[in-house]
Amino acid sequence: MSNRERRTFDKAFKTMAVELHLNGKTSTEVGRELGIGPDLVRRWAREFKASESSSFPGNGKQHLTEEEKEILALKKALKEAELERDILKKAVSIFSKGDNKYSGS
Incomplete structure (x- = not known):
């Protein structure tokens, strides 16, 4: 394995390529x-063709439309709700196992 550092390229460099x-x-x-x-050049070209104005946003703030912001917020809320649901399912499972131990006595 090589110890090469990951290189980063700015938007201007990618756009030029x-x-x-x-x-x-x-x-x-x-x-x-x-x-x-060459695979990097092809990937950047695909990204650029898919969304020319918003391609290569970098690690900073992405420029999103209001709809894209809403979709991201809804996805985040859904993920949180699913996590809460899974935790509650596990809790119900744990507590119902405990109830079964003592219900037969």
Whole structure:
């Protein structure tokens, strides 16, 4: 295993790589010129084509539409509710096992 650090690339670098690729260069050529893997160039191109304006948001704040924000909030609330439900199911299971021990005496 190599001890290489994970490299990070800013939005401008990714956009430049994608534009080179979309303007006719192969992903291998772009990768060789920029010192990155061709698979990375292809992945960035797919991301860029899927959502050009919001591609490559980075680790900072994402620019989301109101609908996307609402969907994220609803997904978070659903996950929390499912977690609470699972905890309650386990608690009911534990307590009902305890009741069965003493109900036959």
